[in-house]
Amino acid sequence: MSGLSDLLAAIKIGAKTTPCKGAHKVRAVFFDTYGTVCDFYGPIKRRFERFAREHGVTCDAGAMAIAWRTAYALSTFTQAAKQTAFRPLREIQRENLEVVMKAHFPGPVSAQELDELTTVWDRLDPWPDTVAGLRLLKGQAIIAPMSNGNFIDMVNLARHAGLPWDIILGASVAQMYKPHPDAYLKSIAALGLPPEEVCMVAAHQAELPHAAGHGMQTAFIMRPDEFGGPVKPREPEAGKLYLSAAEIYPEGEWTYVTDSLVDLAEQIRRA
Amino acid sequence: MSGLSDLLAAIKIGAKTTPCKGAHKVRAVFFDTYGTVCDFYGPIKRRFERFAREHGVTCDAGAMAIAWRTAYALSTFTQAAKQTAFRPLREIQRENLEVVMKAHFPGPVSAQELDELTTVWDRLDPWPDTVAGLRLLKGQAIIAPMSNGNFIDMVNLARHAGLPWDIILGASVAQMYKPHPDAYLKSIAALGLPPEEVCMVAAHQAELPHAAGHGMQTAFIMRPDEFGGPVKPREPEAGKLYLSAAEIYPEGEWTYVTDSLVDLAEQIRRA
Numbered sequence: 001m002s003g004l005s006d007l008l009a010a011i012k013i014g015a016k017t018t019p020c021k022g023a024h025k026v027r028a029v030f031f032d033t034y035g036t037v038c039d040f041y042g043p044i045k046r047r048f049e050r051f052a053r054e055h056g057v058t059c060d061a062g063a064m065a066i067a068w069r070t071a072y073a074l075s076t077f078t079q080a081a082k083q084t085a086f087r088p089l090r091e092i093q094r095e096n097l098e099v100v101m102k103a104h105f106p107g108p109v110s111a112q113e114l115d116e117l118t119t120v121w122d123r124l125d126p127w128p129d130t131v132a133g134l135r136l137l138k139g140q141a142i143i144a145p146m147s148n149g150n151f152i153d154m155v156n157l158a159r160h161a162g163l164p165w166d167i168i169l170g171a172s173v174a175q176m177y178k179p180h181p182d183a184y185l186k187s188i189a190a191l192g193l194p195p196e197e198v199c200m201v202a203a204h205q206a207e208l209p210h211a212a213g214h215g216m217q218t219a220f221i222m223r224p225d226e227f228g229g230p231v232k233p234r235e236p237e238a239g240k241l242y243l244s245a246a247e248i249y250p251e252g253e254w255t256y257v258t259d260s261l262v263d264l265a266e267q268i269r270r271a
Numbered sequence: 272m273s274g275l276s277d278l279l280a281a282i283k284i285g286a287k288t289t290p291c292k293g294a295h296k297v298r299a300v301f302f303d304t305y306g307t308v309c310d311f312y313g314p315i316k317r318r319f320e321r322f323a324r325e326h327g328v329t330c331d332a333g334a335m336a337i338a339w340r341t342a343y344a345l346s347t348f349t350q351a352a353k354q355t356a357f358r359p360l361r362e363i364q365r366e367n368l369e370v371v372m373k374a375h376f377p378g379p380v381s382a383q384e385l386d387e388l389t390t391v392w393d394r395l396d397p398w399p400d401t402v403a404g405l406r407l408l409k410g411q412a413i414i415a416p417m418s419n420g421n422f423i424d425m426v427n428l429a430r431h432a433g434l435p436w437d438i439i440l441g442a443s444v445a446q447m448y449k450p451h452p453d454a455y456l457k458s459i460a461a462l463g464l465p466p467e468e469v470c471m472v473a474a475h476q477a478e479l480p481h482a483a484g485h486g487m488q489t490a491f492i493m494r495p496d497e498f499g500g501p502v503k504p505r506e507p508e509a510g511k512l513y514l515s516a517a518e519i520y521p522e523g524e525w526t527y528v529t530d531s532l533v534d535l536a537e538q539i540r541r542a
Contacts, residue, residue, distance in 0.1 A: 088463065090463070142426055142430070150461075151438060151440075151461040151462065152461065152462050152463050154438070155413055155437045155438050155462070158437065159413070159437060165438075166426050166429065166430060167422060167425070167426050167436075167438070167439045168438045168439070169422075172461065190421075190422040190423065190443065191422065191423050191426070192359065192361070192423050
């Protein structure tokens with residue numbers, strides 16, 4: 001996984017620090033989406049399991065879900081670090097899936113099957129608190145995904161999962177993947193707000209320093225099941241996961257820390 | 272008004288023709304917003320009337336609403352025709368308002384008053400069929416504003432008027448105002464759909480040839496009260512209005528013609 005860390009390290013983090021709770025009104029809330037708003041692991045694992053059953057074979061569907069997600073992160077972070085041309089995420093996911101299937105799946109997979117499997121990203125499950133939490137937050141501020149999912153990916157997912165976004169922001173707006181600064185700064189500029197009035201919500205500890213570095217408020221939300229957990233803090237086998245278990249437990253100085261978007265809405269309301 | 276016609280004439284219209292009803296499935300519906308989805312004339316006229324009352328003066332609030340709307344069209348079409356740098360619509364509206372007030376309002380208007388008056392564009396009224404029609408259409412296709420209103424303008428208006436957009440598209444996506452081709456083409460590209468599967472809805476006859484020229488389906492919706500009407504077709508005094516009364520009655524070959532978004536949803540469902 002050091003490839004991911006190296007890529008992240010190559011992107012300069014701004015010098016600002018995340019504002020304290022209550023220092024500024026929250027006028028917009030931006031959300032990392034895959035993992036933070038929706039569970040990708042469960043739906044993708046189940047999709048691979050069904051695919052294997054249909055082919056009369058077995059495979060480690062959970063490992064495949066993690067491998068695909070890791071490849072997604074590596075591809076988008078590489079684009080951000082090297083500032084190469086922006087390519088649609090759907091294409092990237094399809095290419096990565098082909099590699100994952102070759103490494104993990106016993107038997108051939110057709111082009112049509114790869115196309116169809118890739119659409120699973122349109123049908124992820126919201127976490128149990130997601131829809132209620134987003135509705136509450138929408139009553140207080142503008143809410144928007146700030147994802148590396150592209151415009152069409154976010155629309156498809158919102159229609160499936162009932163996510164009541166005010167607007168779709170993120171990588172598509174900047175034509176640059178997170179954590180490139182443009183992804184954040186152009187999304188903030190789209191609303192004409194100062195960064196201090198925008199709160200970035202993520203379940204990934206590695207993302208929030210980028211948001212804080214641009215002066216945004218930050219909210220860390222614990223999603224201990226994100227990678228098929230539960231994962232204990234800093235457990236030895238954590239290296240198997242995404243960046244590390246450090247990703248999914250709060251260790252930084254964030255404006256808000258929570259385990260539910262419903263609670264986040266309440267914390268912001270009171271701040 | 273010839274300035275507007277000349278500007279529109281300077282923008283090349285594509286060679287395609289709008290597809291016939293039923294020739295392609297409608298997977299997304301794009302909407303002109305000011306005038307088509309919301310009434311701007313009534314709310315802006317009432318805002319000017321209130322402002323005049325508060326200042327103990329009288330003014331022709333209806334003429335001011337028309338003048339401001341015409342200046343908006345002239346400013347955005349000029350940007351599209353000359354391909355000058357994209358400036359936020361809010362700034363453009365405020366500058367134009369200052370000119371309108373100097374020409375029509377008896378007495379000084381402060382900078383703060385100009386700022387506040389400009390926000391009336393965030394509080395327009397949906398037409399009576401709008402919200403119900405958009406909900407029905409959202410059940411059948413992706414729905415998005417395709418306006419010269421910027422991201423933040425469309426978010427503010429949607430939150431005020433209850434417009435259940437899936438995504439905000441339009442001028443902001445392309446950083447180019449309508450009817451520049453990029454405004455349409457980049458909004459369509461954001462969804463990855465062929466133009467034939469996207470239907471452009473407008474109450475303005477002059478807009479639809481641009482959409483048709485890119486191969487989009489077209490829906491003309493009659494809004495005879497848009498400019499403070501009712502306006503009779505081709506009535507002699509029509510020259511006082513925006514482009515002309517020809518704008519608000521159907522005279523072209525459009526995929527759909529209607530007077531209600533509820534009816535449009537039904538027509539598309541049956542096609």
